[in-house]
Amino acid sequence: MTEQLDAGLVAERIAESDQLSAPSGDREIGRARRRKEDARLVTGRTTWTDNIQLPGMLYVTFLRSPMAHARITRVDTSAARARPGVVAALSGRDLADEQGSLPCAWPVTEDIVIPDHPPMAVEEVRYVGEAVACVVATDRYAAADALEEIEVDYEPLEAVVDMTEALTEGSPKVHETGNRAFTWRFAQGDVGAAFRDAPIVVERDYVQQRLIPTAMEPRAVVATTDGDSFTLYSATQIPHVLRVMLAMTTGIPEHRLRVVAPDVGGGFGSKLQVTAEEVLALLLTRRIGRPVKWTESRSEGNLTVHHGRDQLQRIRLAAERDGRLRAVQVELLADMGAYLMLVTPGVPLLGAFMYNGIYKMDAYDFTCTGVFTTKMPTDAYRGAGRPEATFAIERAMDELAHELGLDPVEVRRRNWIAHEEFPYTTVCGLTYDSGNYEAATDRALDLFGYDTLREEQARRRAEGDPIQLGIGVSTFTEMCGLAPSRVLGSLSYGAGGWEHASVRVLPTGKVEVVTGTSPHGQGHETAWSQIASDALGVPFEDVSVLHGDTAISHKGMDTYGSRSLVVGGIAVLSACEKVKDRARELAAHMLEASAEDVEFADGSFRVRGTSQGRTIQEVALAAFAAHDLPDGVEPGLDAETTFDPDNFSFPHGTHLCAVEVDTETGGTTIRSYVAVDDVGAVVNPLIVEGQVHGGIAQGIGQALFEEAIYDAEGNLLTTTMADYLVPTALDLPEFVTDRTETPATSNPLGVKGVGEAGTIASTPAVVNAVVDALRPYGVRDVRMPCTPERVWRAINSGTSGASGVSEASEGSHGSGAPQSSQGSRASEGFEGGGR
Amino acid sequence: MPRITVTVDEITYEEEVEPRLLLVHLLRDRLGRTGTPIGCDTGNCGACTVMLDGVSVKSCSVLAVQADGSEVVTVEGLSSGQEWHPMQRAFHAEHALQCGYCTPGMIMAAIDLVRNDPDPSEEAVRRGLEGNLCRCTGYTNIVRAVRRGAQEMAGRHD
Numbered sequence: 001m002t003e004q005l006d007a008g009l010v011a012e013r014i015a016e017s018d019q020l021s022a023p024s025g026d027r028e029i030g031r032a033r034r035r036k037e038d039a040r041l042v043t044g045r046t047t048w049t050d051n052i053q054l055p056g057m058l059y060v061t062f063l064r065s066p067m068a069h070a071r072i073t074r075v076d077t078s079a080a081r082a083r084p085g086v087v088a089a090l091s092g093r094d095l096a097d098e099q100g101s102l103p104c105a106w107p108v109t110e111d112i113v114i115p116d117h118p119p120m121a122v123e124e125v126r127y128v129g130e131a132v133a134c135v136v137a138t139d140r141y142a143a144a145d146a147l148e149e150i151e152v153d154y155e156p157l158e159a160v161v162d163m164t165e166a167l168t169e170g171s172p173k174v175h176e177t178g179n180r181a182f183t184w185r186f187a188q189g190d191v192g193a194a195f196r197d198a199p200i201v202v203e204r205d206y207v208q209q210r211l212i213p214t215a216m217e218p219r220a221v222v223a224t225t226d227g228d229s230f231t232l233y234s235a236t237q238i239p240h241v242l243r244v245m246l247a248m249t250t251g252i253p254e255h256r257l258r259v260v261a262p263d264v265g266g267g268f269g270s271k272l273q274v275t276a277e278e279v280l281a282l283l284l285t286r287r288i289g290r291p292v293k294w295t296e297s298r299s300e301g302n303l304t305v306h307h308g309r310d311q312l313q314r315i316r317l318a319a320e321r322d323g324r325l326r327a328v329q330v331e332l333l334a335d336m337g338a339y340l341m342l343v344t345p346g347v348p349l350l351g352a353f354m355y356n357g358i359y360k361m362d363a364y365d366f367t368c369t370g371v372f373t374t375k376m377p378t379d380a381y382r383g384a385g386r387p388e389a390t391f392a393i394e395r396a397m398d399e400l401a402h403e404l405g406l407d408p409v410e411v412r413r414r415n416w417i418a419h420e421e422f423p424y425t426t427v428c429g430l431t432y433d434s435g436n437y438e439a440a441t442d443r444a445l446d447l448f449g450y451d452t453l454r455e456e457q458a459r460r461r462a463e464g465d466p467i468q469l470g471i472g473v474s475t476f477t478e479m480c481g482l483a484p485s486r487v488l489g490s491l492s493y494g495a496g497g498w499e500h501a502s503v504r505v506l507p508t509g510k511v512e513v514v515t516g517t518s519p520h521g522q523g524h525e526t527a528w529s530q531i532a533s534d535a536l537g538v539p540f541e542d543v544s545v546l547h548g549d550t551a552i553s554h555k556g557m558d559t560y561g562s563r564s565l566v567v568g569g570i571a572v573l574s575a576c577e578k579v580k581d582r583a584r585e586l587a588a589h590m591l592e593a594s595a596e597d598v599e600f601a602d603g604s605f606r607v608r609g610t611s612q613g614r615t616i617q618e619v620a621l622a623a624f625a626a627h628d629l630p631d632g633v634e635p636g637l638d639a640e641t642t643f644d645p646d647n648f649s650f651p652h653g654t655h656l657c658a659v660e661v662d663t664e665t666g667g668t669t670i671r672s673y674v675a676v677d678d679v680g681a682v683v684n685p686l687i688v689e690g691q692v693h694g695g696i697a698q699g700i701g702q703a704l705f706e707e708a709i710y711d712a713e714g715n716l717l718t719t720t721m722a723d724y725l726v727p728t729a730l731d732l733p734e735f736v737t738d739r740t741e742t743p744a745t746s747n748p749l750g751v752k753g754v755g756e757a758g759t760i761a762s763t764p765a766v767v768n769a770v771v772d773a774l775r776p777y778g779v780r781d782v783r784m785p786c787t788p789e790r791v792w793r794a795i796n797s798g799t800s801g802a803s804g805v806s807e808a809s810e811g812s813h814g815s816g817a818p819q820s821s822q823g824s825r826a827s828e829g830f831e832g833g834g835r
Numbered sequence: 836m837p838r839i840t841v842t843v844d845e846i847t848y849e850e851e852v853e854p855r856l857l858l859v860h861l862l863r864d865r866l867g868r869t870g871t872p873i874g875c876d877t878g879n880c881g882a883c884t885v886m887l888d889g890v891s892v893k894s895c896s897v898l899a900v901q902a903d904g905s906e907v908v909t910v911e912g913l914s915s916g917q918e919w920h921p922m923q924r925a926f927h928a929e930h931a932l933q934c935g936y937c938t939p940g941m942i943m944a945a946i947d948l949v950r951n952d953p954d955p956s957e958e959a960v961r962r963g964l965e966g967n968l969c970r971c972t973g974y975t976n977i978v979r980a981v982r983r984g985a986q987e988m989a990g991r992h993d
């Protein structure tokens with residue numbers, strides 16, 4: 001501001017608006033606000049980590065193991081060190097004394113095996129891509145050249161790629177302690193009795209293939225030090241968690257370490273990690289005393305960004321003849337990969353309470369065994385545990401419907417929790433606070449034209465049309481809003497699930513919201529502004545949201561698990577409420593009224609029954625000037641809160657997918673896709689719709705296109721975007737989305753979270769549709785991704801394309817390379833241009 | 836080392852470059868034009884798309900020496916002052932970006948697409964942008980944005 005702030009001016013300003021305008025009643029919450037974030041993103045004025053250039057900065061590259069399992073017998077970095085521009089060339093042994101072990105924060109059982117996980121391998125490598133040496137040089141190209149000069153001798157050990165084999169007696173071992181990391185069990189009710197005389201039992205095996213999260217921004221790290229303190233910039237979802245964990249791992253005192261998440265280009269769980277490269281960048285800057293940067297290439301990232309899913313599922317349903325469920329029993333094998341990373345073992349267990357879905361039953365039994373293999377570790381990927389659970393139960397419900405000759409929607413209706421039964425405590429002991437499955441499903445059926453499509457399907461079947469129509473249903477819920485700290489504690493997670501916010505009204509009346517969430521595409525700057533704008537009665541444009549830097553936001557638990565709005569957004573709201581309470585006290589003093597007589601609306605405090613009042617901006621200026629504060633009131637208008645939820649939130653919805661399957665080629669095309677989600681109250685419908693769209697696309701990716709394939713020697717075959725196929729614009733239809741709105745009762749905004757919903761719901765909807773199309777051919781499953789080859793084989797093998805577990809080795813041995821509907825993408829060069 | 840002259844967003848640079856230097860690295864590391872990001876190393880993602888003499892190219896698949904004597908426009912050169920390009924406005928209006936990492940490339944590819952097909956159908960947009968990957972949006976809003984941007988570029992408004 002240009003005006004001089006003197007006492008006279010302060011008084012004048014405060015006196016300016018004795019007569020306040022009438023409240024407008026316009027609310028920001030619920031408005032489709034265009035995003036504040038976009039301005040820098042559409043103009044290229046971004047701060048991706050790789051954009052950061054610091055004086056004297058050096059570039060790091062890593063030499064990575066070409067072997068899945070081997071003893072390192074010699075590393076010679078001398079030739080690399082001698083090259084021009086090279087500042088250091090180091091092996092794991094050079095760093096062994098200071099590098100510590102990468103953390104696992106989720107020891108799910110007492111007897112879990114958590115192997116030592118050196119950021120750079122010292123004696124043994126256990127997956128292809130594990131770092132064995134590094135070069136630090138003056139530019140990227142010099143570093144890459146020098147890498148070629150490093151010599152490493154390996155003594156090969158046997159790869160372990162198949163989980164089932166890994167658990168057999170004579171299997172080679174990934175770690176001395178063997179290949180079983182843990183077994184975790186959870187049971188409720190008498191499952192034995194439920195199955196013993198059950199009229200119907202459906203047992204199916206499903207494969208959750210290994211996925212590569214593929215955020216579009218590759219990981220990058222910049223580390224720097226002034227000799228005393230350290231700053232780490234990283235493409236991370238979790239600057240706060242990372243700071244704590246890095247301090248513990250490297251011994252750099254926490255108060256001397258600042259972590260910044262600048263603009264981050266997507267995460268989907270893959271940047272919820274404490275990575276080897278983050279630790280090593282810090283160690284290198286400490287050792288060399290100059291800033292260092294590392295940016296991964298995509299092919300390096302496909303090898304070494306943690307992978308997702310990779311589970312073998314066996315699900316058994318016991319049901320009555322009318323389709324009502326008695327019990328669900330689940331056995332999982334979960335591939336941990338070579339080490340346990342930040343939340344590796346916890347991921348499959350996030351689904352442990354979800355295999356019952358939205359259905360009522362008397363008994364439940366879940367067992368999961370975590371298995372080591374010589375592959376990249378798995379960890380969180382969008383949905384983390386809940387997509388797997390939803391897939392299994394929703395696929396199995398379709399199988400149950402088929403066995404009983406019932407419509408799949410009807411079987412679900414007979415089992416789901418009716419809207420009048422909420423709050424409902426499920427067989428797993430979770431209390432679903434609110435929901436209306438009937439409403440969402442009816443709306444979806446309507447938008448989809450379900451009956452008409454069924455008629456068309458019957459016609460095509462009767463005519464023997466080579467293009468068959470399939471209809472897939474998925475009625476899902478998820479537990480999200482991670483999470484009540486005491487629940488996380490009871491599940492042996494290493495931290496809580498609270499979130500922090502602070503809000504300050506600046507002297508000029510503008511507002512800064514500091515949040516502990518760490519957005520990387522979610523639009524928190526916009527949505528939190530909407531929340532604060534309503535709560536404080538200030539214009540949307542007058543709010544700034546600060547985040548992603550531990551020096552600015554000193555306290556937070558970051559962004560994952562659809563938690564930001566449900567936990568972090570509520571923290572923002574309650575910090576605003578505190579600010580308002582403080583302002584009310586001061587306003588009352590200014591108006592010479594008692595606080596009880598002062599009401600707040602539309603940004604102003606008024607004495608009840610009069611037009612006399614003060615705007616919150618006036619109160620902020622008075623609080624800043626502090627010339628006349630009531631006793632006990634501190635200067636400045638600000639407040640902070642840390643919110644810890646009482647319960648998870650439970651978004652739900654019904655997704656319907658229609659596919660056309662060419663029975664001659666096996667090609668699948670999605671003809672229409674309808675999603676009706678109930679994410680509770682909505683802060684910004686535009687953002688919600690975008691999250692649903694993107695989530696659906698990722699779930700479709702798993703259903704039809706994506707798979708990380710290792711061969712029998714443990715080599716990853718899908719290291720590039722030409723091999724690992726994320727959906728293109730041409731692979732996807734226009735999504736039809738709508739919402740029903742049953743407010744959550746567990747928080748004051750009634751919000752439930754939306755980040756993972758689409759991904760959780762869509763995979764089973766698509767696969768159910770593919771299988772539905774092929775029922776006349778006796779097909780009862782197609783293993784994911786449902787590539788043309790797999791679909792064709794399923795049709796031509798006459799009965800079932802794949803019986804899950806037994807076919808798992810196919811993927812492991814790499815014979816089922818995924819094909820997009822356009823076939824494998826060739827690399828496009830200069831000529832190809834934008835297309 | 837070869838010496839090249841290249842104009843980037845209306846500024847002319849003379850640079851000595853290694854023959855192997857990629858255009859995208861010239862832009863990002865040497866010229867500080869970091870608005871154009873890198874998403875892959877196989878020419879698949881399109882994040883690095885820029886205009887080279889008026890045609891969209893993937894700048895990770897062009898050598899800096901190939902751009903000698905050429906004019907490059909990046910996403911940073913699209914807006915004039917405070918005024919955004921219609922395609923930038925359309926992406927904002929249709930919420931066609933989330934993390935925004937693919938956005939510079941999408942916008943550049945979309946502008947080229949619309950220059951060749953001023954009123955593209957949904958199908959034409961999907962086909963035209965097949966070489967630009969987005970992991971966040973599921974493309975529905977990108978398709979809407981490109982069609983809206985096309986209208987605005989042609990001076991047609993709804």
Ligand code: FES
Pocket residue numbers: 872873874875876877878879880881882883884893894895896
């Ligand atoms: S970075 Fe150029 S196509 Fe991916």
Ligand code: FES
Pocket residue numbers: 216265266521931932933934935936937938968969970971972
């Ligand atoms: S907006 Fe994130 S990749 Fe497209």
